[in-house]
Amino acid sequence: MSIELRNRIFDELDLMVLIDPHTHINALDPASHTLADILGYHYYTELSHSAGLSKFEIEGEQLDPKEKVQRLIENLGPVNNTIQYSWFIEMCQAFFDFQGDQIDAANWEPIYDRALEKMRSPDWAQQVLSASRLESVFLTNDFDDPLEGFDTSLYIPCLRTDDLVFHLSKPEVRERLESSTDISISTPDSVRDALGSLFEHFKGNNARACAISLPPDFAPREVSDGRAQTALDAILSDGVEASASHKNALASFVFWNLATQCQQHKLPFDLMIGVNRGVYEDGVYQGQDLYDSRVSLIQYKQLFNAFPTVVFPISVLASVTNQELTSYAWIFPNVVTNGHWWYSNTPTFIELDLASRLEAVPRTKQIGYYSDMYKLEFALPKFAMYKRILAKVLAERFVIDRNWSESDAIAFGKQILRGNVESIFGL
Amino acid sequence: MSIELRNRIFDELDLMVLIDPHTHINALDPASHTLADILGYHYYTELSHSAGLSKFEIEGEQLDPKEKVQRLIENLGPVNNTIQYSWFIEMCQAFFDFQGDQIDAANWEPIYDRALEKMRSPDWAQQVLSASRLESVFLTNDFDDPLEGFDTSLYIPCLRTDDLVFHLSKPEVRERLESSTDISISTPDSVRDALGSLFEHFKGNNARACAISLPPDFAPREVSDGRAQTALDAILSDGVEASASHKNALASFVFWNLATQCQQHKLPFDLMIGVNRGVYEDGVYQGQDLYDSRVSLIQYKQLFNAFPTVVFPISVLASVTNQELTSYAWIFPNVVTNGHWWYSNTPTFIELDLASRLEAVPRTKQIGYYSDMYKLEFALPKFAMYKRILAKVLAERFVIDRNWSESDAIAFGKQILRGNVESIFGL
């Protein structure tokens, strides 16, 4: 009974046209050119590497795309249990007419060729968007991105601020900031002015969010101008050799002023909490980050209290933080739950985290899912995975356990999937 | 199959007459007078506020109850997915003849009027107890409560001790302690005597537990009389301005002596572990508390070892602490699992936490559930929610997964629901 029920709910959810509220798409080159763009995604390279493939086999500069795909395919057997592998199969089925359920050394080449042929079509990106029923996707733009050359209503800018908060001690970051704003960075006021200039630029180009990823030990606080000046002086003089104390003070100062800008410009501030960068030093590209799950949203108490009008869509890296996120979104009007991030973007954790949010957080304050994709082809299988789990939870925990009507459950699912994206990001 | 099975188990559990081992009922005014007493519960005001309702709309001193209910009802749409909303619907169905499953601007007024009419009945509290199949309920009494004017076998006193442990630096708390015990607080001995006097008073009035809620960073330790005297001198001289070190030493001293009193008077000591008070500073009344889930029962190692004859029924605020609770109750004879508290009192967390306790903690050491209610009407829907989940877990994990007979599963459920409340609290 519950299988048919969840299939019916899935079918309804699957008809929807969606907006993807967080991706890493390059608007000037949004879709893949070969299967190497798909299998080069860190989810595949890091898993293959973890299962034994040398990174030198797949990270050579001169590596031909087809050769790279062959090497990866031949090493996917040990990871064909993973949900990430299932995304690859589902992409090949949906986009490249693949009929089977395993791709290996014996059958990969025709798929590669078929993909190449389709990807060469000049409207391939549009075909993918259409087949994926995607209306628009949010980007992740460097702060000095000119935001030119693309349709910002289809590819919606989002100001990514990790560099500003955590790497302002690097001369090259300061230079990028100075050259993109024409403001010399030397005082707290100049930092504020530069940030203001960035926000003007982004808001003027249809940006709908500011975003940042944060390490587990970050606990932002308000920093006085005097302390900020001292910190600025230190990093202007010593660069990355400045003491951790100065770098931390400056990080909090910039972060706090980003929140202030979000307040002034009515932009949601996406916080992605919990990642430690570079834990596995010899890992493949983008496959080196992990985390310490001992993090608490209590670290953001001051922030949430200080900026009641800024909406904070929050993603947490570890499922053990999900109950705190659920509780903080239940209490703080400005805290919103946002998707299922990275190491928590696998079915078992999604199901548990989703179920606990659906029953305790106001329905208007939950952003169901984002794909986090680098290439457009990934939205389809990732959203499909999420919609299957959403349908399962709605079927089992609302229709069966709580006697909801199927139509009420579907309406709730639709709000999580799309309605809230529109209302929260002002689309 | 499993749906019918769990319905059969639920039906058997639902026939039981229960004792509610932890509530905030005012014995002199136990039931609601209007729907405003129900919707004024922080679960509704904080969720509505979180979803956008200004607290000034619902916290005005002069607000007419009907007006307050209207404002809240009109703002419940965004939270009608929550389990808390479902409690409200179930109360209206059970007590006020409501037939539907949504209450909104279009249909609330007749329900309000019908509730008002029923609540005016002089035996309304008794009607609610009877319809809820409640035999008695535990209270949460201030330490200076005279415990007069009510039937202590129906409304069972429980000595709440947060003020004594955490607020003795406040002159008004010391004055309340001195005036209720006729003992001047100036030395460790005088504190001990005053606590002894309170316990005599409570035990003489049928008290069955001592209780306290504790912040996540609390780690009680034995404090010498010398250190306690220094701390007392400091708070007698400086009040709340005394240093954290003195306040912490005094907190541990008082806490340790409460455990000593529990030992002497054979009273269980309910520990509710993990809450941070006032995290959301501008939240509604009782809607400001949250938590840091980084807490461990290892913080109570000394306590559990020092008081082997004191029973500690323990509630944890975060589900991530539930496995520790399960393990500590499995090992320590004096640790008992107690209900599903606050932010863990939602179905997904209850199901997970309950399932892990049922299979690893001695069946005699699990107190299934308490309502934590402020008004009697809440016991019915809260216990019903719990019993549905208990029936689900017993059906799926005992009858199906482990081949238990249905009658054995039901007997286990009944023990968790009532038998253990009697044996643990000596009823």
Next chain:
Amino acid sequence: MSIELRNRIFDELDLMVLIDPHTHINALDPASHTLADILGYHYYTELSHSAGLSKFEIEGEQLDPKEKVQRLIENLGPVNNTIQYSWFIEMCQAFFDFQGDQIDAANWEPIYDRALEKMRSPDWAQQVLSASRLESVFLTNDFDDPLEGFDTSLYIPCLRTDDLVFHLSKPEVRERLESSTDISISTPDSVRDALGSLFEHFKGNNARACAISLPPDFAPREVSDGRAQTALDAILSDGVEASASHKNALASFVFWNLATQCQQHKLPFDLMIGVNRGVYEDGVYQGQDLYDSRVSLIQYKQLFNAFPTVVFPISVLASVTNQELTSYAWIFPNVVTNGHWWYSNTPTFIELDLASRLEAVPRTKQIGYYSDMYKLEFALPKFAMYKRILAKVLAERFVIDRNWSESDAIAFGKQILRGNVESIFGL
């Protein structure tokens, strides 16, 4: 539907002959002699004690085995809900022809006698291995075990190193090390030589792993020879009275050199992370340990990076650490998930932890289960429990949720259960 499906998958998995990759079997006395050897297992004594049985009732030196069994049986009623109790019933059904599902004061004696009769059979151990379909079992050997008198291809040695890392300050441990290696311990080089000697001895006797259990606050780091010498001098002079700083430095030094030996000898290094010893001071034998779940694998970052060719099969004590384990095994080639340890070895936690690993960790890097048993009779019910859960997860999350074929799901289960044990430990 899903019940039949999981039964079919279980039946296939249950036909397999297995290798148990972690036990505490004494190869010279592997099976039980009376039911007292089974019920004397700490899982029963600690649960009975937790439920009220005095430890003096069951820990008397002179206690007759039959008397001990009677006392325990008469106190198992309060724990007959636990999964541990179900193991006892399943053993009695499988080995001693017991037909019922409860053993109590009324029916225990014939079972005791029947067990005694069967256990007296000279080939009892072989009968148990055969009925349990066990081909071989890993041991947990003290570092000075002569490894003589048994078939090391049936009882496979494993070098247990807790004493070396955490108790080298005890004179008796140093003496054992010196007498087993003929090396006087006075310098870092001598420690290295002694460890090398132990590894030679173990490798020469078919050892397939090095293993250690670790407290939650352990964070190994490389220690210079200079610092190690200072620490050695301190413990040689002051023994267990040496400062924690010296003991910690020496622990890291020895641990790091164990990893170096594992690298040189190509031995996997089993890390069992998270236990605090002696938390319940008056607990029964082996029933005193608990934990602080605030632990992170980030504490092992340096180790995993420094020893890329050492395979680390990792067990975590608390389910809240399981997501980190899953993620670290997904990223680090040398991190492997290993079984479900102790307080996480109950069905609800196994199901959740297993499900999240199966979908995100390369299938070649998951060791499904080990029994951790002290007597051979325990493998059967413990593995049966695990296989039922594995069948449930494969049925529900792979065949139903992800449309896997039944045969693919079974093949995956078999790899987890046995194939990976062979490949990872080089059997």
